[in-house]
Each structure stands twice: as C-alpha cells, then as structure tokens.
Amino acid sequence: MARRRRPERGVSAARAGRGAPLAKAPRRGLWRAGVLLVLLGLVVFAGVAYLQVTARPDGNPATVDVQIPRGASRDAVVRLIEGAHLTEHPTALDWVLKLSGAYAKVQAGVYTFPGNADALKIADVLKLPPAPASQLSLTLIPGETVWEAADRVAALGIGSADAVVALAADHGRVAGLGVPVGPPRDPRPDGVGQTYLEGFLFPETYFLDVDATATDAVERAVAHFATVWERLRTRWRSDLLAVRARYHLSELDLVTMASLVEAEAQDPGEAARIAGVFYNRLEKGMRLQTDPTLMYRSDRQGRAPTKADRLDATNPYNTYAIPGLPPGPICSPGEGALVAALRPERHDLLYFVAMRDGTGRHAFAKTLQDHNANVDRYLK
Incomplete structure (x- = not known):
C-alpha cells in the first residue's frame, strides 16, 4: 500500500488536500477575540461597579444626619443622600439599595450615617429604624410653581396639595398674608384656578415643627419673601423708583x-x-x-x-x-x-x-x- 506523501516544505496545506480546516481558522480567531473582548468588558464593568459601590467619601464629619420626609420616592432618597455628600455615584447607590432590599425598609425620620460610609453601609443603615425627626425640612426651589410647592408640602405629610392650591386661589386669605395680590381676577377661561400665592413663596429651606400645618409652611415662606423683598427694595431704592416710574409697574x-x-x-x-x-x-x-x-x-x-x-x-x-x-x-x-x-x-x-x-x-x-x-x- 502506497504511503501518503507528506506535503513538502513551502507547499500550502490547501494544495496538499487539507485546505478546509485552515480556511476556518481566521473565523475561529475572530470569534475567540470577540469573546475575550466581551469578557474583558465585563471585568472592567465589574471593577468600576465595585469601586463605585465601595467608594468612601472624604471630608465629612464623623457622622452625617439625613432626614427622609414622609412619602419620599426612591429617587428622592438617593438625591438626599447625594446632597449630604455621602455618595458621588447615585446610580450605583440606587442599584445597591434595590438589590439589598433597603428601599422597602426606608421610613420617614432622621438617619445617622458614618461620614465615610460606602453604598453597602448606607444600605445597612437604611434597613434600621430612623430616629424621629425633631423638625421637618421643606425646600422650595427657584423657578418652581405653586403647584410644585404644594406637592412638596404634601410630601411632608402636613397637609394636602389641594389644600395649598385652594389657599393660593383664595384672594382674601392671600391678601391677608400681606401679598400684593392686586384686585381679584376673573375666572380663567381655561378652567385653571387663580394662583394669587404664585411668586411669593420664597425659594429656601424651611425647618418646621413636626406638628406644623400646611398653612404654617405657606406663612413662613410668604413672610420670608417679604423680608427679602424689603431688604432688596431698601438697598436698591433708587433703581426701584426709576424702574417703576419708567415702566409704570406695580409691586x-x-x-x-x-x-x-x-x-x-x-x-x-x-x-x-x-x-x-x-x-x-x-x-x-x-x-x-x-x-x-x-x-x-x-x-x-x-x-x-x-x-x-x-x-x-x-x-x-x-x-x-x-x-x-x-x-x-x-x-x-x-x-x-x-x-x-x-x-x-x-x-x-x-x-x-x-x-x-x-x-x-x-x-x-x-x-x-x-x-x-x-x-x-x-x-x-
């Protein structure tokens, strides 16, 4: 039986009848490279996620108190913790709180975190009962409307948003707070109620007693507006008089x-x-x-x-x-x-x-x- 000749040096395997396997080699190599890239990407992602989850903030005091208002959403919880400079990675914190079940345990109150807490420690603290709040914190934002302010008041659990909106629409009550409301306005053809309070809830953070009412919150914000406005009018009195005279404007x-x-x-x-x-x-x-x-x-x-x-x-x-x-x-x-x-x-x-x-x-x-x-x- 004749012996099979081995291909000569320099003769391609394809010419020797063994071309098919080698023709697939480049595809196999590309597939392996793709798998390696995916695995490498997963390793990098896992590494970044680990660093973000275990990152500890610098420069904080030994402990940091964060007050969670009643009815706070998950996003609000993360934003409050981020605002307290306990995390620079809110997305990673959100995932940790979801996976750990911490969100389900969060209650209204004051949580005390170690100043250098990582995301895992934050989740552990949120699973514990908070201390009762001695005060409520209400933050009103520049550029927001009276409807948004009403929602913020309602989130504290001290009254309904509808009650605040109803107060805003009451010309007599708002005028009684010292707001320069002008004469009563005709009902709006679009069916939207008047908002005489609009513009006079000064954007600031207010600390209220735990037994405060929605009316208390409104009165605080209106009173603070009056204080700020009087200070500005006094400081820029000549500008105020010039603008009012030139453009015939009321307060x-x-x-x-x-x-x-x-x-x-x-x-x-x-x-x-x-x-x-x-x-x-x-x-x-x-x-x-x-x-x-x-x-x-x-x-x-x-x-x-x-x-x-x-x-x-x-x-x-x-x-x-x-x-x-x-x-x-x-x-x-x-x-x-x-x-x-x-x-x-x-x-x-x-x-x-x-x-x-x-x-x-x-x-x-x-x-x-x-x-x-x-x-x-x-x-x-």
Whole structure:
C-alpha cells in the first residue's frame, strides 16, 4: 500500500488536500477575540461597579444626619443622600439599595450615617429604624410653581396639595398674608384656578415643627419673601423708583417680571440682560413672547409649547397673544431674579434664543434679522 506523501516544505496545506480546516481558522480567531473582548468588558464593568459601590467619601464629619420626609420616592432618597455628600455615584447607590432590599425598609425620620460610609453601609443603615425627626425640612426651589410647592408640602405629610392650591386661589386669605395680590381676577377661561400665592413663596429651606400645618409652611415662606423683598427694595431704592416710574409697574408687576426672568435665565449671569430685553420690549410696545408663560397651567407643566399654545388667546398668561405682562407671576423667583427686575441691564437688545449647547446660555440680538439668524443656527 502506497504511503501518503507528506506535503513538502513551502507547499500550502490547501494544495496538499487539507485546505478546509485552515480556511476556518481566521473565523475561529475572530470569534475567540470577540469573546475575550466581551469578557474583558465585563471585568472592567465589574471593577468600576465595585469601586463605585465601595467608594468612601472624604471630608465629612464623623457622622452625617439625613432626614427622609414622609412619602419620599426612591429617587428622592438617593438625591438626599447625594446632597449630604455621602455618595458621588447615585446610580450605583440606587442599584445597591434595590438589590439589598433597603428601599422597602426606608421610613420617614432622621438617619445617622458614618461620614465615610460606602453604598453597602448606607444600605445597612437604611434597613434600621430612623430616629424621629425633631423638625421637618421643606425646600422650595427657584423657578418652581405653586403647584410644585404644594406637592412638596404634601410630601411632608402636613397637609394636602389641594389644600395649598385652594389657599393660593383664595384672594382674601392671600391678601391677608400681606401679598400684593392686586384686585381679584376673573375666572380663567381655561378652567385653571387663580394662583394669587404664585411668586411669593420664597425659594429656601424651611425647618418646621413636626406638628406644623400646611398653612404654617405657606406663612413662613410668604413672610420670608417679604423680608427679602424689603431688604432688596431698601438697598436698591433708587433703581426701584426709576424702574417703576419708567415702566409704570406695580409691586405685583415687578415680582411678575422677576418670575419671567427666573423662568428664562438658566445661567444666573444672564438674568439682568434678559430683564433688559423684556423691559425694552415693553417700552416699545412689543409683546414679550416668552414661552414659559404659555405653560403656566397645572396640566401643562413639564411639556414643550406648541403652535396652538402660542395662538391660544383664551390663556391670559399667553404673552404671544396678549401684550404686556401676564396677570401675575408664573413661578417663584430667587433673589438674583428679583434684583434683575429692579436693576436690569441697559442695552438695546430685543431678542434672545437658547443656544442649546449645554451651558443654559442664550444668543441675544438687536434686530429680527439677527435673531432669525440665531434661530437658524441654534434651533434648526
């Protein structure tokens, strides 16, 4: 029987009749490389996750107290802990709290964490009963509406959101708190109740007794607004008098202007410039045409305005369809926006558009032609 010849050196295996297995070798190599890359990615992911879960904060005191309000959501719990500088990795903490079952154990009260606690230790602490809170903490945010403030009050368990909204709609009660509400307003054609409290719940953190009521919370916020507003009016008295005389504005109008500035000025450094644009447009008889006014309805919060919204003349807050300022504020202005309303930047700008580049800043223009060019550049 003839012996099978071995391929000569330098002769390919394909020529020797053994080509099929070697033809598949590159595919097998690619498959193995892909598996290795996936495994490597899993190792890296696991390593990063481990580092985030076991990361310990620096610079904290020995212990850190965090108050969890009644009805706090999972997201709120993580944000409160993050706000106390106990974690820089909220997503990793969220996963740990889910997987450990800590979320199911969280109660309203004060939790005391070691200042250097990692995510695992935070989960352990949250599984224990908290200390009863000696005070309730209410934080009102600049730019939020009275409806959002009502939800924050309700989250403390000291009253319902509906009760706060009903108080806000009561002209006599709000006027009794010292708010310059102006005359009673006609019912809104869109069916949304009036909100005389809007703009006068000063954004700040308030500490309330555990037996406080929703009315107590409202009175505290209104009283603090009055204190801040009086301080600003005294400090900038000449500016206040000049603005009121030049534009024929009431106290309510000034706070309304501040709320428009707050709603538009994502970058605080632009507040006075934006106020200047609004004042320039008022002086020239131009409509303010500011989008946040279109959305000042409890059923429109959080969505973008539409063309129909801009054409809706039944909305008394529609600054596209109706000239002048809206009937009242559209949100809670912070101190910076209040100052901007008193001390607007002097310029001849009439338009601005959001640049949408992540900075929160705007492109300003003197002419409609330049403004349209900015719109084409940043919005199309």
